[in-house]
Amino acid sequence: MGNLTFDFTGRTAVVTGAARGIGLELARFLRAAGAEVLLVDRDEQEVAEAARSLDARWAAADVADTADVERAVAQAVEQTGRVDVLVNNAGILRDGVLWKLSDDDWDSVLAVHAAGTFRFTRACVPHFRAQSYGRVVNVTSYSGLHGNIGQANYATAKAGIIGFTRTAAKELARFGVTVNAISPNAETRMVASVPAEKRAELIAGVPLGRFGDPSEMCAAVGFLASEEAGYVTGAVLPVDGGLSI
Secondary structure, eight states: OOOOOOOOTTOEEEEESOSSHHHHHHHHHHHHTTOEEEEEESOHHHHHHHHHHHTOEEEEOOTTOHHHHHHHHHHHHHHHSOOOEEEEOOOOOOOBOGGGOOHHHHHHHHIIIIIHHHHHHHHHHHHHHHHTOEEEEEEOOHHHHHOOTTBHHHHHHHHHHHHHHHHHHHHHGGGTEEEEEEEEOBOOHHHHTSOHHHHHHHHHTOTTSSOBOGGGGHHHHHHHTSGGGTTOOSOEEEESTTTTO
16 A cells, blocks of 8 residues: 555544545554544444444434434544544445336435435535534545446436535534545446446546456545545545546
């Protein structure tokens, strides 16, 4: 991972969707940089194992369930005394052309991505306000800006996260809280499910000629989550190998 630029000693970070993929790498990065980290995921066994491997804390929670979300944030505060950084990374896919999407396909994707981002941010705000400090980093997508065939639900959710990021940035600035987003393009389990022909087509559209490694998302999140980035808010930072150019 190289030299760590940012020091999160004394800070507590909550990372959702942290049992694997980008979320796990972000949790690993923040933990190595000195933060107390609470990994959140629906899969209790997987998130517990991931947290143990990082000497971190964990909570099994559904980001679409308000009681679960509030319990997870309360746990972070009870165990560490604070919460400083929130990374809203949890996500699911239920792909299909729009005329074949069921109500559940639509509702479940928006509930995890958009509503989960809202619920976790809302739960952290009282603690951020009490501290006059907070960093929120949301995970959006190229699809949220440009659309993608078979992903009307996902693209809508990710576009909603951009709108939420910019609105929350305006609302929370007065409390010393920044809210930003990254738009990643990384090799994850979601990407692995893409058929080979479509995968080759996607890679051809990336100027750097490859998908990023999940660990390559860490520097961008580390910057946006850092104390040093206190004058950056409402930004959407592409970490996509030039895909969005």
